[in-house]
Amino acid sequence: MKILVAVKRVIDYNVKIRVKADHSDVDLTNVKMAMNPFCEIAVEEAVRLKEKGVATEVVAVTVGPKAAQEQLRTALALGADRAIHIETDERAESLAVAKLLAKVVEEEQPGLVILGKQAIDTDNNQTGQMLAALTGLPQGTFASEVAVDGDKVNVTREIDGGLQTIALTLPAIVTTDLRLNEPRYAKLPDIMKAKKKPLDVKTPADYGVEVASKVSLLKVESPAERKGGVKVASVDELIDKLKNEAKVL
Amino acid sequence: MSILVLADLHEGQLAGATAHVVAAAQAIGGDIDVLVAGEGVQAAAEAAAKLDGVSRVRVADNAVYAHQLAEPMGALLVEMAGDYTHVLASASTTGKNVLPRLAALKDVSQLSDVIGVESADTFLRPIYAGNAIATVKSDDTLKVITIRPTGFDAVGASGSATIEAVDVVVDNSQSSFVKEELAKSDRPELGGAKVVISGGRGMGNGENFKLLDGIADKLGAAIGASRAAVDAGFVPNDMQVGQTGKIVAPDLYIAVGISGAIQHLAGMKDSKVIVAINKDDEAPIFQVADYGLVGDLFEILPELESKL
Numbered sequence: 001m002k003i004l005v006a007v008k009r010v011i012d013y014n015v016k017i018r019v020k021a022d023h024s025d026v027d028l029t030n031v032k033m034a035m036n037p038f039c040e041i042a043v044e045e046a047v048r049l050k051e052k053g054v055a056t057e058v059v060a061v062t063v064g065p066k067a068a069q070e071q072l073r074t075a076l077a078l079g080a081d082r083a084i085h086i087e088t089d090e091r092a093e094s095l096a097v098a099k100l101l102a103k104v105v106e107e108e109q110p111g112l113v114i115l116g117k118q119a120i121d122t123d124n125n126q127t128g129q130m131l132a133a134l135t136g137l138p139q140g141t142f143a144s145e146v147a148v149d150g151d152k153v154n155v156t157r158e159i160d161g162g163l164q165t166i167a168l169t170l171p172a173i174v175t176t177d178l179r180l181n182e183p184r185y186a187k188l189p190d191i192m193k194a195k196k197k198p199l200d201v202k203t204p205a206d207y208g209v210e211v212a213s214k215v216s217l218l219k220v221e222s223p224a225e226r227k228g229g230v231k232v233a234s235v236d237e238l239i240d241k242l243k244n245e246a247k248v249l
Numbered sequence: 250m251s252i253l254v255l256a257d258l259h260e261g262q263l264a265g266a267t268a269h270v271v272a273a274a275q276a277i278g279g280d281i282d283v284l285v286a287g288e289g290v291q292a293a294a295e296a297a298a299k300l301d302g303v304s305r306v307r308v309a310d311n312a313v314y315a316h317q318l319a320e321p322m323g324a325l326l327v328e329m330a331g332d333y334t335h336v337l338a339s340a341s342t343t344g345k346n347v348l349p350r351l352a353a354l355k356d357v358s359q360l361s362d363v364i365g366v367e368s369a370d371t372f373l374r375p376i377y378a379g380n381a382i383a384t385v386k387s388d389d390t391l392k393v394i395t396i397r398p399t400g401f402d403a404v405g406a407s408g409s410a411t412i413e414a415v416d417v418v419v420d421n422s423q424s425s426f427v428k429e430e431l432a433k434s435d436r437p438e439l440g441g442a443k444v445v446i447s448g449g450r451g452m453g454n455g456e457n458f459k460l461l462d463g464i465a466d467k468l469g470a471a472i473g474a475s476r477a478a479v480d481a482g483f484v485p486n487d488m489q490v491g492q493t494g495k496i497v498a499p500d501l502y503i504a505v506g507i508s509g510a511i512q513h514l515a516g517m518k519d520s521k522v523i524v525a526i527n528k529d530d531e532a533p534i535f536q537v538a539d540y541g542l543v544g545d546l547f548e549i550l551p552e553l554e555s556k557l
Contacts, residue, residue, distance in 0.1 A: 016511075017377045026381055094349070095358050122376055124361045129319065129349035138423035139319050141346050144486075154427060159342040160440070160495075161259065162431035162487050166318065169423050178493055179486060214388040215358045218371065221382050226518050229539035231530070235552045238524065238542050246522045246539065248444075248501040249468075249557075 001111035001148075001170075003046040003055045006101055007039040007075050009068040010121045023219040026121075035071045038116025040078075041176040044183040045146060046114050047079035054148045055112070057081050061104055063097045065089050069199065076194035077186035083199040086207070093213040094122075096204070098130035103207040105135050110171060112153065117142050117175040128175035138168040142177040250279030250369055253329065255338040255347070256297050258287055258317065260431065263296040265441035266339035268403035273396040274337055275302045275404065276366035282307055282333075284415070286325055288315035298410040309415040316426045317343050323350030324419040330355060330391060334369075340395040341440075348395055357389035364400030378492040379515040398440060399498035399519055432487050439490070442471035444501045445520070447490050448483070449475040449513075451506020451527065451546060455483040460547070461505065463554040473497065475507045491516035506546050509534030526550075 011017060011026075012034040018027045035043075049055040060075035061084040062068045072083040086100050105113060118125035132139035140146070140155025144163065147154045148170070156165045158177045186194075204211050232238045242249045252274045257264035267283070274281045281302050285294040286309040294308045307329070313321045322343075330336055330351060338344030340362045352359035364382075365373030371386045372394065439445065446461050446468070458472070465472050473490040474483065490497055492515035502520035507513060509525070509532055517523070518537055525538035526546055535541040542549060 011377070017380050019381050026377060093358055095353060095356075098353055120378060123378065124359070125345050126349040126352070126359050126361060129346060130353035130359075132319070133323055133350035133353040139346075139350075140424075141319070142342060157342070158486060159429075160487070161438075162429065162485075164316070164429045165427040167425045167427050172423075213358050215360070216386050216388070218384040218386055220376070220384075223375070223379060223382050226523075226537045228536045229523075229541070231535070231541045231543060235542070235549060235556055238540055238553070239556055241540055242501070242522070242524070246501075248522050 001055050002057045002059065002108060003049060004059050004061060004105065004108055004110035004113045005042050005046040005075065005080065006113070006115045006127070007043065007060055007062050007071050008036040008116070008119045009033055009062065009064050009071045010036045010119050013037055013120055019220050019222050023221055025217065025220050033067070035074050036116050036119045038118060038176050040183040041178070041180050042114040042116050043075045043078050043080060044181045045176060048181065049148065050079065059084065059108060059110070061086070061101065063088060063092050063100050072199055073194050074186060076197040077191040078184065082197055085199060085201045086204060087201055088204050088211055090211045092211050093215065094124045094126035094130055096209060096211045096213060098127050098134055099209045100204060100207055101131050102134040103209065105131070112148070112171060113173045115173070115175050117177055128173050132173040137171050137173050139173045140166055140168055141175045143174050144177050144179045146174055146180065250277065250334045251332060252277060252279050252281050252335040252337060253333040254281060254283045255326065255336070255344065256283050256285045256293060257339045257341050257343060258290065258293055259438070261287060261289055261293065263293040264341070265403065265438065266341055266398040267297060268300055268406070269398035269401045270337050270339045270396045271300050271302055272401040272404045273363065273366060276401065277335060277369050279334070280304050284309065284329065286314040286322060287317060288312050294412050298412050299406040299408050301404040301406065301408045303408055303410040306410050306412045307415045308412060309417060311418055313419060313421055317347065318421065318424050318426065319346045319350060320424050321419045321421040322347040323354065325417055326351040327354045328417045329415070333391070335392045335394065337394050337396055340397045344395045348393055352393040355391050355393070357391050357393055358387060359393045359395070360385060360387060361395050362397045363394050364397050378512060380511070397496060399496055432485060436465060437469065437471045439471045439473055439488070439495045439497055443499050444468045444470035445473050445490070445497050445499045446470045446503040446505065447473035447475060447507060448478055448505050449507030450477040450481055452478060452483060458484055460550040464550065464557065467554065467557045475513045504534050504538070505550065507534055508532045509537065
């Protein structure tokens with residue numbers, strides 16, 4: 001079985017973001033970029049399925065600017081076999097990405113597609129579900145366990161209030177939650193080897209997909225800062241403040 | 250304008266989040282219908298009919314919608330969306346699972362986690378884990394939106410909407426329900442509780458979370474946890490408050506042994522009053538707390554419980 005895994009280049013999760021002075025967007029100049037953490041989990045899961053002999057090939061795909069090839073090379077270093085870069089400098093929203101991925105699914109015919117549940121920049125949490133809808137394949141989102149069993153896959157999902165397990169026919173779309181696995185670090189020899197693995201470059205036009213969206217970003221602002229309050233000296237003072245000042249008890 | 254709100258269900262009952270989503274629908278303005286879909290959901294439909302501002306509750310009660318699996322729910326919404334300008338759901342795991350399917354099949358974008366309404370086509374939503382707020386305008390003919398419940402005050406329950414059955418039945422041969430393991434608790438749901446008390450890595454182990462029980466009982470509070478406490482295996486993930494867990498905004502939030510990582514703050518900083526109890530007086534949590542108490546939580550918690 002072939003596994004297609006989608007990755008996204010985002011601001012590194014450790015970086016404190018700054019809003020541009022003109023409020024047009026978040027400032028990404030000279031900011032450290034990395035693979036979206038949920039996508040790392042997706043790559044790890046695909047590679048583990050290959051190591052277990054469930055998958056025969058892992059193909060990584062991304063939609064983004066030229067520099068996004070760094071994240072594809074990371075995926076290759078982590079164990080993906082080859083990569084597809086759909087290059088665009090436009091702000092590609094979830095729907096456009098899902099349409100492009102649907103074309104790749106049509107071409108590659110994977111048995112399983114694994115994506116992160118959301119990217120930590122736009123926090124949309126949409127692409128996997130949209131891809132499932134467009135391809136007509138079943139979806140298992142927010143996965144904390146993926147068990148392939150013949151022509152089915154059981155996906156345990158993190159839902160509000162607990163866990164839900166569903167069974168899906170293959171091929172299927174899975175999106176990863178945090179506890180699915182702990183991604184490995186790429187070793188230096190693997191990083192060197194990754195440079196020689198095949199990486200195809202395409203454009204949205206090659207797939208006949210229009211990237212522009214009908215949603216426009218009017219402005220971006222910093223959230224209202226919460227001011228720190230006071231330190232209290234004792235439990236008695238705390239209870240007194242909560243009763244008489246904050247009036248929440 | 251006409252708005253369809255997909256009701257959130259919790260074990261077959263109407264979840265509290267729905268009243269917040271209806272409030273968001275009121276902010277947009279127009280006729281508001283609520284769709285209750287599931288199996289054996291008559292009681293949920295009756296509860297939805299009481300929500301203020303709702304003109305009609307449409308009920309799709311069929312085995313195929315049991316557990317609100319994504320494929321049949323998406324197909325049902327596609328069938329119904331033609332009557333509406335906006336389709337809203339709560340940004341719960343069900344809303345997030347189902348609504349993007351509707352958007353994709355109608356070839357429109359989705360706006361996720363909306364926390365404010367500027368007009369019928371312009372909305373506020375957090376990006377970068379709430380570290381920036383984006384104002385976005387949608388020119389799509391159908392607006393598909395998930396609502397973050399904490400962004401809107403719940404509507405009251407003194408209404409009397411009409412209840413109508415929906416006879417749309419779809420096929421689903423691709424996905425099936427296997428099992429659910431839901432945390433059983435007599436306490437209020439984290440997302441809707443007026444008081445939340447959360448423990449972090451400073452709790453030391455899962456056993457020590459019992460120190461929060463007595464206080465939670467006295468305050469009628471839900472118990473939460475930081476991601477560090479979940480990752481350390483102290484408590485299950487459904488207790489997690491933060492960007493990667495639940496977003497809460499109670500009247501009172503008590504953070505115990507929580508340092509205040511950005512990812513945790515993103516999940517609770519809209520609480521009305523924040524109390525932090527931590528032995529490290531430099532902990533970042535004190536920068537957002539209205540009241541900070543520096544000290545050993547193992548001494549403070551029993552004292553707090555006895556004095557409340």
